[in-house]
Amino acid sequence: MFAFRLGVVVLLSLLSGCETVATRPAGHLGEISADAAVAAATFGPGDRLWRLITAGGRLYVDASDDHGASFTRPVPLNADAERVLAQAEDRPVIAVDAQERVYVLYAVGTPDAATSYLSVSNTAGRSFQAPVPVSDPAKASGHTQDAMVVARSGRIYAFWNDDVDMGAARAEKQGAGLYFATAVAPLAAGLPNRKLTNGMCNCCRIAVDVGVDDLPVVFGRFVFRGSIRDHGMLKVSPAGLVGPPWRVTEDEWRIEACPMHGPALSIAPDGRYHAVWFTQGRRRQGLFYAHSDDQGKHFSNPMAIGEARKLAQHADVLAAGTGVVLVWKEFDGRQTHILSMRSANGGDTWSAPSAIARTSSDSDYPFLIKDSSGIFLSWNNAEHGHQLITIR
Structure with a gap:
């Protein structure tokens, strides 16, 4: 974990109660706290940019109507500092x-x-309701990988990994359970949660997107027989699983440890699934991209991404119409670079990789978000703070 230098303008805003943080250079979102190493961003209605910052055991949300040139006053979610x-x-x-x-x-x-x-x-975003629990308490070491989507209907789906009820599966090292909760606003005092499946690799992030049928699809690393850590998918409705999970990748990565390297998924308006993942399997090694036109049952031949000698890792993918963007991290021995590839025909052909950002400091993973004007890189690093960079 790395630390950002203290954002004085934001700190003064919090103390004075003013409603707007000072204007910043285009693309530079600034810092909120000395330990705000983890940030998330998304766009909402009207192309408003929303940002979630975790700092000092508190969570803050702010928003921008000018692509990060200025922000509203950060609003805290939790009343007291917690071990977030x-x-x-x-x-x-x-x-x-x-x-x-x-x-x-x-x-x-x-x-x-x-x-x-x-x-x-x-x-x-002007105020938040008191947080409500969506999971049962579990061992901290076995409760990981929160993920969430909002369907077009307005229904929210929350997912997480948990080994609270593994029993014999834990002894046989068959992975953690995947749980979910779902609701439509307004939220009740507590949300019931249910297990969807066993066999999840507990330390790898879960990727979730909503399909053309308005149901979420989960893409994650599973633990298959023989400690093979390849990827699978499942579809979820408000009632639970829509059929059993199915295997997606056949990389044959046998490892008695967690890679801590989850996949990414984006489902285009035409229903094409776009997936990226990392593997060190017997059949292939590195970062890969593939797409599917039959709801994830079959995928195109995997396309290698990036340079293994530069430690290509932690890719994200996002589709907007027939346009698709890939981003990932590489390290050349001195600097971390964020590279990008673009497709204008739904992932059938791709541009050459191009570097779009770099830093000599510690940095977060790269993430892609979109509004009506295009696709953006959202990236946090200790040298430049939280950046929003136009890709297309």
């Missing part, structure tokens, strides 16, 4: 629905237990 579980591979999540309700999903751990909480703002 926030790291690059396992982080709090923010989502915004069509009515500009803002949802935040995060986990709090103690030495004995961890619980995921959901907080919602019905006032367009």
Whole structure:
């Protein structure tokens, strides 16, 4: 975990109660706190940019109507500092629905237990309801990987990994359970949660997107027989699983440890699934991209991404119409670079890789977000702070 230098303008805003943080250079979102190493961002209605910052055991949400040149006063979610579980591979999540309700999903751990909480703002981010638990308490070491999507209907789906009820599966090293909760606003005092499946690789992030049928699809690393850690998918409705999970990758990565390197998924308006993942398997090694036109049952031949000698890692993918963008990290021995590839025909052909950002400091994973004008890189690093960079 790295630390950012203190953002004086934001700190003064918090102390004075003023409503707008000072204007910043284009693309530079600034810093909120000395330890705000983990940030998440998304766009909502009206192309408003929403940002979630974890700092000092508190969570803050702010917003920008000018692509990060200025921000509203950060609004705290939790009243007191807590042991919020926030790291690059396992982080709090923010989502915004069509009515500009803002949802935040995060986990709090103690030495004995961890619980995921959901907080919602019905006032367009000006205030948040008290967080409500969505998971049962579990061992902190076994409760990981919060993920969340809001369907077009407005229904929210929250997911997480948990080994609270593994029994014999834990002894046989068959992975953790995947749980979910779902609701439609306004939220009740607590949300019932259910197990979807066993066999999840507990330390790898979960990727979730909503399909053309308005149901979420989960893409994650599973633990298959023989400690093979390849990827699988499953579809979920409000009632639970829509059929059993199915295997997607056949890389044959046998490892008795967690890679801490989850995949990414984006489902285009035409229904094409775009997936990226990392493997060190017997059949292939490195970062890969593939797409599917039959709801994830079959994928195109995997396309290698990046340079293995530069440690290509932690890719993200995002589709907008027939346009698709890939981003990932590489390290050349001195600097970390964010590279990008673009496709204008739904992933059939791709541009050559191009470097779009770099830093000599510690940095977060790269993430892609979109509004009506295009696709953007959202990236945090200690040298430049939180950046929003136009890609297309």
